[in-house]
Amino acid sequence: MEESRREFFKKVAGGLIAGAAVITVTKKADTQTKVELPTPEDAAKRYKKYLAVDPLIRMQAELKESVKKPEKRWIMVIDLRKCVGCHACTVACMAENKLPPGIVYRPVMDVETGQYPNVSRKFTPKPCFHCENPSCVPVCPVGATWKREDGIVVIDYNKCIGCRYCLIACPYNVRVFDFGYKDYLTGFPASEGLILGQEGLNPFNEKPSLEYNKKWKREGHKSPVSNARKCHFCMHRISAGMLPACTVTCIGRATYFGDKLNPNSLVSELVKKPNVMRLRVELGTNPQCYYLV
Amino acid sequence: MIKKIIWSVIGLVIGVVLLVIGGIAFSKLLKEGHIITNYTSYVPWGLGVSWYVYLVWLEVGTLLSFAILVYIFGLKHLKSIATILYLSGFLILTSAVLTILMDIGKMQKAFDIFFKPHFSSMIAWMAWMHVAYSGVVGLELLISILANRGAKFAIYIDTAFGWIPGMVSIVAGTVLISIIGTLFSTVSGMAAWRGGSLPLLFLLSSLVAGIALLSIIYIAFSPDKGTDVYSRVVKSLGKTTLAFIVIAMIAGFGVSVTLRTSVIDAYFSGAYNAIWAVILGLVIPIIILLLQLTSNAQKSWYMLTAASILMLISLWVIPYNVIINPQMVEPIPGIAEAFLHEKLTYLYTPSRTEVALNMLPIGIAILGFTLGYWILNWISPLKPTAGKEV
Structure with a gap:
């Protein structure tokens, strides 16, 4: 059947209109994806407000302010949603306090829940909780452990007799006993260059720990060998105006540290959130390490 | 000879x-x-502590049973072995101290408990009470030796005021065992220990273990051997042992009704199954002692010896399981795997x-x-x- 002239013109006109529309849309899309990259100066201006609220910078400033105050109460808040289970805090703590084998102040618990395929992993760092009513303190037969005014539960290594009653009394198992292991390479053949990092370990083993603002060199059976040990919120760092090693090392900014008595502090803000949780509160210990879940 | x-x-x-x-x-x-x-940071009290508790149970139980039988039930013939009994008591208390001293990380500093005491600690009270009780036993040993040698003042003290050290011994022994029980029962984080039943169970267990030792000492060292008095005392000791076991078992059953099944499981699990301690140390002795009631004099002491030895060699499992097994339970899931080291586990075998x-x-x-x-x-x-x- 022969096509009429009118129908022919209709088709041509429709084609022209569609083509014009496609060209217009493409042009519009081209203009939308075009991004102007900021200059370094512009970027600094634009992201200033975000940089200002980096928790580490804020906490550092707050800590310096609180250290000077006569009344303060150090607490820790850990955001479990941000913890990726990298164990960097555990390692940082060990390096900071020169911890020998068998001693850990801040293990990260890794619990798998659910059933395949609906499974998930929950990471929970476990420092000392520096409880308001610490069950480890009254049990010490010689008064070698106590809660300081600033909330930190401390151990006097020179007083501790190593009876381990505090280890038994702590419902969170945060206290550990120093069995006197010397270094990480005891028992390995002394073959230089064969064990990665061997050269670096000797200075690590020889350097004294600076816990409680004293130098503790590992020699024979001298304290802290055969003593109870635990996290002390890096007291020596706090007194120097620095945040605890675990806090500054956290790659996900999941650990927060600060003064609970400062109403404007970040930790004070965080503990007021509704998603705050603490471990084994039913025991009445009133732990001062809060988890955000 | x-x-x-x-x-x-x-x-x-x-x-x-x-x-x-x-x-x-x-x-x-x-x-x-x-x-x-082999103890770890998570199972910090091991064989040493449980052995200390067993030695104290034995010692206090022996002297408590002796004092109860002599001064309350009037079995005065038992006094013939008083010096041997006090000697064994003093030595067991001393060896218990040595056991716990070796278990302390810094044993050279252990005496700080006396010089720099912390009054809220049950360990401090236990140490003082242990020393005080050893002093009482030592004094009783001295009076007994002097009275045996014929020293007039010692005989006078022994006859006129003998009941005073006896009563002091009962009170001091009861307090010492209760303090040791309280030392565990006040640990709030340990559900298996919590509550007031532990001191009572410790006291009853101590009586059961103690009367077994008392029986063996009497059978071995009584100067009245071969006489009617000896047979009578052996029978009385058998009956008392039977009564103590039955009372302890009823009390134990009564307490177990109030406990959670997980706690009972903890007590009866582990390397040394406590069910064997119950069978060998309590059930079989009950059968033997029931038979002893109708046996002749010769068989009577054999049976009491057999029952007592069975009790002594099996009952140590009870403090071992009560003290160690609850520690082997993770309080928060994930701690054991959080950081791997041989001293950071919940597993323990000496x-x-x-x-x-x-x-x-x-x-x-x-x-x-x-x-x-x-x-x-x-x-x-x-x-x-x-x-x-x-």
Whole structure:
């Protein structure tokens, strides 16, 4: 059947209109994806407000302010949603306090829940909780452990007799006993260059720990060998105006540290959130390490 | 006499062997520290602590049963073995102290408990009470020796005021056992220990273990052997042992009704199954002692000896399981896998060195007892009470 002239013109006109529309849309899309990259100066201006609220910078400033105050109460808040289970805090703590084998102040618990395929992993760092009513303190037969005014539960290594009653009394198992292991390479053949990092370990083993603002060199059976040990919120760092090693090392900014008595502090803000949780509160210990879940 | 010499030689040999084995382990402890033990940061109290508790149970139970039988039930003939009993008591208390001293990380600082005490700690109270109780037992030993030797003032004290140290011994022993029980029951984080039942169970268990030792000491050392008095006392001891076991089992059952099944599981699980301790140390002795009620004099002491030995060698499992097994339960899931190290686990079985270490105080006690027995025989021999007004 022969096509009429009118129908022919209709088709041509429709084609022209569609083509014009496609060209217009493409042009519009081209203009939308075009991004102007900021200059370094512009970027600094634009992201200033975000940089200002980096928790580490804020906490550092707050800590310096609180250290000077006569009344303060150090607490820790850990955001479990941000913890990726990298164990960097555990390692940082060990390096900071020169911890020998068998001693850990801040293990990260890794619990798998659910059933395949609906499974998930929950990471929970476990420092000392520096409880308001610490069950480890009254049990010490010689008064070698106590809660300081600033909330930190401390151990006097020179007083501790190593009876381990505090280890038994702590419902969170945060206290550990120093069995006197010397270094990480005891028992390995002394073959230089064969064990990665061997050269670096000797200075690590020889350097004294600076816990409680004293130098503790590992020699024979001298304290802290055969003593109870635990996290002390890096007291020596706090007194120097620095945040605890675990806090500054956290790659996900999941650990927060600060003064609970400062109403404007970040930790004070965080503990007021509704998603705050603490471990084994039913025991009445009133732990001062809060988890955000 | 020859029998005595043979038994003494056996005692000396056993004592020396244990002393040598324990001495080697002790030198290792001094050199290498507590690495040689198998307890961990999560199971911090192991064989040493449970062994201390068992020794105190034995000792306090023996003297408590003795005081109850003599001063409350009037079984005065038992007093014939008083010096031996006090000697064994003093030595067991001393070996218990040595056991716990070796378990302390810094044993050289242990005396700080007396000089820099912390009044809220049950360990401090336990140490003071232990020393006070040892003093009471030592004093009783001294009075008993002097009275046996005929010292007038000692005889006067023993006859006129003998009940006072007896009562002091009952009170002090009860307090010491209760403090040890409270030391565990006040640990809020440990559900298996929490509550008031533990001190009561410790006291009853102590009576059961103690009367077994008392029976063995009476059977072995009574100067009234072969007399009617001896047979009567042996029968009475059998009946009392039976009564103590039945009371302890009823109380134990009563307490177990109030406990959670997980706690009972904890007590009856582990390396040394407590069910065997119950069967060997309580059920079989009950059967033997029931048979003893109708047996003749000769069989009677055999049966009591068999029942008592079974009790003594099985009941140590009870403090072991009660103290160690609850520690082997993770309080928060994930701790054991959080950081891997042999001293950061919830698994515990005593190491061979640890077992050897605990042989040292036993060796010292056996040697001390063998030598002390001869010295007592020399300075203050036991006097028969059969046919005498006591």
